[in-house]
Amino acid sequence: MIxxxxxxxxxxxxxxxxATKALPKEMLPILTKPLIHYGVEEALEAGMTNMxxxxxxxxxxxxxxxxxxxxxxHQISGTSKEGLLKDIRELMDACKFSFTRQTKxxxxxxxxxxxxxLVSNEPxxxxxxxxxxxxxxxDGIMKQMMKVFEKYRCSVVAVMEVNGDEISNYGVISGxxxxxxxxxxxxxxxxxxxxxxxxxxxxxxxxxxxxxxxxILSQTEPGKNGEIQITDALMKQASDGIVLAYKFxxxxxxxxxxxxxxxxxxxxxxxxxxxx
Ligand code: UTP
Numbered sequence: 001m002i003x004x005x006x007x008x009x010x011x012x013x014x015x016x017x018x019a020t021k022a023l024p025k026e027m028l029p030i031l032t033k034p035l036i037h038y039g040v041e042e043a044l045e046a047g048m049t050n051m052x053x054x055x056x057x058x059x060x061x062x063x064x065x066x067x068x069x070x071x072x073x074h075q076i077s078g079t080s081k082e083g084l085l086k087d088i089r090e091l092m093d094a095c096k097f098s099f100t101r102q103t104k105x106x107x108x109x110x111x112x113x114x115x116x117x118l119v120s121n122e123p124x125x126x127x128x129x130x131x132x133x134x135x136x137x138x139d140g141i142m143k144q145m146m147k148v149f150e151k152y153r154c155s156v157v158a159v160m161e162v163n164g165d166e167i168s169n170y171g172v173i174s175g176x177x178x179x180x181x182x183x184x185x186x187x188x189x190x191x192x193x194x195x196x197x198x199x200x201x202x203x204x205x206x207x208x209x210x211x212x213x214x215x216i217l218s219q220t221e222p223g224k225n226g227e228i229q230i231t232d233a234l235m236k237q238a239s240d241g242i243v244l245a246y247k248f249x250x251x252x253x254x255x256x257x258x259x260x261x262x263x264x265x266x267x268x269x270x271x272x273x274x275x276x
Pocket of ligand 1: 008009010011012013014015016025054102104105106107108110111128129130256
């Protein structure tokens with residue numbers, strides 16, 4: 001069973017300026033819960049209890065969120081408002097939290113490498129909390145990926161079909177199906193031009209990685225945009241062994257973009273109203 005989920009959360013979130021000038025992007029709320037809360041819930045549902053965060057300067061709100069707020073909690077203790085803290089208290093009771101800092105924002109690959117000291121030498125999950133995923137009809141996305149990992153015991157990346165010019169915003173894979181929704185990756189390109197994309201299968205912010213990725217990352221040169229790309233490291237892992245791509249069941253909202261954020265808000269508001 002995989003114990004640790006890594007949350008790279010050091011990015012600047014420039015698409016949400018000015019809000020992200022003083023607030024981590026991962027603390028932006030969808031309804032009343034910040035994005036990071038949904039990510040931790042998804043990891044916990046998959047059986048992970050060791051939540052490891054790679055943060056950066058100006059991201060202290062993330063640590064505070066997973067800690068007790070004595071003054072506030074004392075103030076609302078015994079009132080009807082106390083129930084509003086139920087969800088976060090449940091996460092705090094069920095999980096352990098650890099934090100490290102990425103000092104230079106050298107890309108997602110570097111952020112994951114920075115998290116090595118929080119991950120023992122075992123496979124681990126990675127969740128980018130600004131990709132908000134939900135599966136109303138069954139297992140969450142990380143839990144689905146865990147099942148694939150338990151069967152094949154190698155790195156797994158979550159992919160979805162993206163058509164048109166949008167494909168250039170993603171890491172893109174191509175591969176050979178070994179099951180309906182599972183492919184062995186044979187090519188992977190970070191943010192290709194539309195005409196160079198090897199398929200329409202885009203990687204989203206969910207990974208299960210085997211720990212040999214750290215050694216590969218230590219040798220990975222900066223790639224697209226001068227950043228150390230996890231896609232390049234995974235391509236090396238795929239050419240030395242096996243990396244799987246999994247077409248998940250459910251929905252993913254790109255909450256790193258304004259349109260995706262608004263769409264997620266409306267969607268979750270609809271779900272909330274339907275419950276009433
Ligand atoms: P993004 O590409 O969304 O970048 O990073 P960003 O800085 O967060 O947002 P914009 O584009 O400026 O609006 C994808 C994920 O990788 C993390 C981010 O926190 C986000 O979860 N990341 C990226 C790091 O942790 N460190 C980095 O150096 C880069």
